[in-house]
Amino acid sequence: MKYTAIGMSGTGDHAASSVPEMPVKREVAMTESTTVVEHLLECIASGDAEQAVTLYDTYSPHPADWAEYVEPMGVDALAQYIELVGASHALPFFEFVSFELQKEVLLRLSRETLADLVSQMSPDDRADLLDDMEDALQERILSLLIRAERQNIIKLINYDEDSAGGYMTTDYALIRFDDTVSAALEQLRLQAPKKETIYYIYVVDKALRLIGFVSLRELIMAPRYKLVRDVMSKSVISVRVNEDIEEVAKKMQHYDFLAIPVVSEDERLVGIITFDDIYDVIQEETAEDMYLLANLDADESLNSPVGRSVKMRAPWLLVNLCTALFVAYTVDLFSDSISQFVALAALMPIVAMLGGNAGNQSLTVVVRALALGEVPLRDNWRVLLKEAGVGFVNGMLIGGVMGAIAWAWYDNVWLGLIILVAMSVNLVVAGFFGSLIPVTLRKLKLDPALGSSILVTTATDVGGFLIFLGLATIFLQQLLGG
Amino acid sequence: MKYTAIGMSGTGDHAASSVPEMPVKREVAMTESTTVVEHLLECIASGDAEQAVTLYDTYSPHPADWAEYVEPMGVDALAQYIELVGASHALPFFEFVSFELQKEVLLRLSRETLADLVSQMSPDDRADLLDDMEDALQERILSLLIRAERQNIIKLINYDEDSAGGYMTTDYALIRFDDTVSAALEQLRLQAPKKETIYYIYVVDKALRLIGFVSLRELIMAPRYKLVRDVMSKSVISVRVNEDIEEVAKKMQHYDFLAIPVVSEDERLVGIITFDDIYDVIQEETAEDMYLLANLDADESLNSPVGRSVKMRAPWLLVNLCTALFVAYTVDLFSDSISQFVALAALMPIVAMLGGNAGNQSLTVVVRALALGEVPLRDNWRVLLKEAGVGFVNGMLIGGVMGAIAWAWYDNVWLGLIILVAMSVNLVVAGFFGSLIPVTLRKLKLDPALGSSILVTTATDVGGFLIFLGLATIFLQQLLGG
Structure with missing residues (x-):
């Protein structure tokens, strides 16, 4: 039930956002997945959206697990399933579906569902996905989205995919430096459903330049009447938008950071990178050496034709x-x-x-x-x-x-x-x-x-x-x- | 000043605890590190503790950076420095000093400083450190610590170092399931300085069995009058204390978790593992394959004799x-x-x-x-x-x-x-x-x-x-x- 509710608010996220924060047990055992798929196929055949939603709610699985169960359905059935239950319901697990399959599914969705689904995805995952598509399809999707979103996406797509810009999300929590701690906490309560993380909060001036940082832990500990500017740390470790992602990963590992702010050349805050994006970078970095030692291209995988x-x-x-x-x-x-x-x-x-x-x-x-x-x-x-x-x-x-x-x-x-x-x-x-x-x-x-x-x-x-x-x-x- | 204050409360931590959450800029440029070391050596020579503390506060560096600056001082000077400024001040950066050096330094500290420093370290780092020491030294340190701490440490040391138990910390935030959200937040405010993370909070019954989970984000979003048990998620994904750490890492990566609870055979909560510990596991996992492919033992490094x-x-x-x-x-x-x-x-x-x-x-x-x-x-x-x-x-x-x-x-x-x-x-x-x-x-x-x-x-x-x-x-x- 919880997941659906969160999914509805459109903030499901591949990353450490609201959705994966709910570690529920794998109540659907592996052997049951066939049955799950069979049930879903029945719902699709009969067009019974309600029952499909109920099925999900009954198991109330972690979206990552649900993605695993539904992947074997195949591209067509998966697209029909999403069409049936709607983008908001499908978003949480769709973001855990494998990249290749995601692209195939998008090609098969109706204009409305496609626009709905893509507009609700987190900015960084969406940019990665679009980045990897052929230009025609990219244009088609962009044309479906509203203008403001469109600008944002185009910006993210245009960063080098191995740079900080290519990994960052623009969904970061912001508070005003002249608010009280109490007001700031209220602000965060409102922002929480929509932001990738609210545990590290950045403070900017009017020109959007990064001037401070405070962790939610510190806000919670601080007296409620104090001002944010008196609680925040004034010098923040950040990375440039064009910095190599491997360097970013090293920095986050060095400082044990949960997230790191990304700034433009003129020190303006443009995004944040969170720990879960770095999990993969750390792994790929070492894997790249392993590949080079075996005279392999880093882009190759067993799935390459x-x-x-x-x-x-x-x-x-x-x-x-x-x-x-x-x-x-x-x-x-x-x-x-x-x-x-x-x-x-x-x-x-x-x-x-x-x-x-x-x-x-x-x-x-x-x-x-x-x-x-x-x-x-x-x-x-x-x-x-x-x-x-x-x-x-x-x-x-x-x-x-x-x-x-x-x-x-x-x-x-x-x-x-x-x-x-x-x-x-x-x-x-x-x-x-x-x-x-x-x-x-x-x-x-x-x-x-x-x-x-x-x-x-x-x-x-x-x-x-x-x-x-x-x-x-x-x-x-x-x-x-x- | 901040760091010192946090250090004083004895909660500095190698991991994502209170200390590393304050990303301050590297105000001490690399070229300045010689000067920093020279200054410190002067303070040690003249026994001027106050000046040594002031020096740190002036730069107010990230502890990870400070550790880098002071490491070249060598074992003896570093031990004298810690002796001079005291364990509470030294703890934040000491936890970032390399493992080998830490062990050497401990051997050179006085009984009092040693007991002080070790008792203030986070349980998981301390257990790792002691685990790697010869029995005689381990006994000496354990004998210095109070009984309760001692039991805790012995427990952590005895877990297999490649198991969840070997990586977990016992410093996790706990709230009562019959508290209101408001009371729970107040509880967290009190626990915050002492816990490894307060972003994932676990709920246990009277037998210490893990019965629920709630993220700080959800607590912040929830109406203040609600009860924790109505807000929490009742089924939690956890790992067993003897589970292989690579499996734990895979799980955390799969679900994009910030932390994962560790339970005993009888489902009692015994610890948590946080994302920063997993950074290293992920890296080592891939490196191990690379080593095996070159017919090397995973334990070897360039520094091996x-x-x-x-x-x-x-x-x-x-x-x-x-x-x-x-x-x-x-x-x-x-x-x-x-x-x-x-x-x-x-x-x-x-x-x-x-x-x-x-x-x-x-x-x-x-x-x-x-x-x-x-x-x-x-x-x-x-x-x-x-x-x-x-x-x-x-x-x-x-x-x-x-x-x-x-x-x-x-x-x-x-x-x-x-x-x-x-x-x-x-x-x-x-x-x-x-x-x-x-x-x-x-x-x-x-x-x-x-x-x-x-x-x-x-x-x-x-x-x-x-x-x-x-x-x-x-x-x-x-x-x-x-």
Whole structure:
């Protein structure tokens, strides 16, 4: 019942707004979702709006859960369902429906429902959604909305989607600096249903410049007769509208903020960003490094069509092909030795594989530390030294084991010694290049993870083959003598 | 001045408590931090507590920033500083000082300051800190605290550090269900300075069982004369005290919660977890996958000593050595062909390297999708099909380019054809195993990223060599004929 009421007031929100604040138990068990969908389909078939609404109220689920139940209905049924119960009722859970599905559903709604639904969405979610649509559909939706809303949306769409502007909402609570605490609390009571958060409240002057900040906690604690300007904190940490969202996330994480105000170049308050938007940014930031380390485009996902995946991965593979040719050229230099002692061909992948693995271990540790800001520039050489050191010890260890195996396998002590030395040196190469490459990329103001795994693997392949086959060539007589 | 006052009341908090809610501008510029430290050192030398406090008040910085400025002072000076100004003043920024440094500083404090400081810390941060200390020191600190506090701390320490219990705080706001809204707001006013958050308020019965929930927003909106029990939501989404923290984070992200209540097995409310604790969990969750994909232990960091890094990485390298031997064995099967046509040895690393790269691309996309819960179990085969498809198209493309190069390089059309086919097939192998392995690991209820990159690389190495050298052996006469 509660949700419906809140939905009616048109403030449901993907973010930390009024709707998700009501943590109700998952009363609809997962196994029941089929039944729920079946019931809903019946309501749609019979056009029984009342019963559809009652169904929702009976379960009174969290909108996020309801979205999960109705998603399997498919685009058409979902659009019919929304058409049946109306935008106000549908809004709370519609904002939790997956982005792709949202777009498809909008295409199938009537003009009225579409306008209703979109105008009631929270400004930031709406802008994200429209941003991702083709221009014609975007225009169609914009034309349905009233003029003031339209301006607001166009403004939000036009911010870079990776900037603070692209993430902020314009639904922030505002109070007057010359109000009493008591009057301010009354103001907030009125604003509460319509704002993304009322827990952090910003104070602006007549030119809309941000001049103060007060938390609802502080307002509650303050004596009722005091003036807002005497209770508020006068210097506020804010971010610029064009600031990179990853920087914004770092700031919010650093200060443990629930929200942060966004200001324009001339210090005017233009929006706020709330903690729940940052949940995703924090996750994506780390995921981006993970993707770059695997030579993937950050935009790819498992749901990308084959053609798109091919297009995004192929360039990296072509780069790798170039470096692989360099590796092949290195091996080619030692063809004579290989043809005289063919065991070299069998053992050389071991040197390369272990080197690549150790190199990627170093690379990943260093990329992670750089992302967390743990490495001051002046400490670069210490990083190299540490990783090379780890490589040396592990190289002796793994090389020792492999040397013994090679000795036993081919009954050739020289072969064992050569592979021991080659692997030890190659794991030092791995540690060295595994840290040198990301650190250098950072110095060049590039992303430390960009293409680095290809470079590291090339270094360990070329290094490994050069040392292993080089030593084998020098000691070829001893090798052949057994 | 504000911060000091709040600090005095002993509620400074690492988390979203009263302190970080006051976003003040970084008035102390980074370049000034040396001067700040110098000033402080002078105060310590002259024992001038008043001036040290004044210095802080003059800048009135955010405690997180102040912590950054004073950290370079070093352990001893920092301990002396805290001793000088007292625990209440130091607490707000001390809770932002890095964990390692905190522990060192505590060792150097007097009994009184130590007891003062630790007793004023927020329960969850304190438990984390003590948890990480050696038993003797832990006992020493516990013995300094009063009995009631002691019980509380021991309880928190004993929860698994990756469970909800390990992350929760016991400082949550509580109201009576038979109070009026007006009385409840007055209650919150009194509780506000001492609680981690007063924005989500939980309602319990006499047996401390969680029976309801209300947000401060709803309280503010509700008519003052109403009873809490009529305003509150009666079914609350909560987590169990022993629930894995990653699951808790997923839940909070799913519902966009600011906080979530933690209950014991018998449904009693024992604590809450707030959004700022989850910031870190979300980040670590993704970073863990990234680490596992590079065969690293989640506990390692760049700051781990060489010995520890060696110990954590060596087991993975040994596992890889075993699989590498298998790869070597595959190559060994074709020694005759290689010794007769040694170009095979030079080209085979190309087949392996590109296969490994493409395999890791598939692997990373699938691991990420699994982590985000994007792959229902029944869709496993579609994942395999998609990735194999991408592998096929990219294989034809890259194989085509490489085939042409090989043809031109060795002036041998057969060699070009063989490498084209080998690379195409091997990139299908890469896509197939790159998705099969994580999906299978999940079915076995293991982490999809665990050891998977070693398995995928082994599959693409063995697969690549088998196909390339196998084809070369079949068509050896044609190859030798040119």
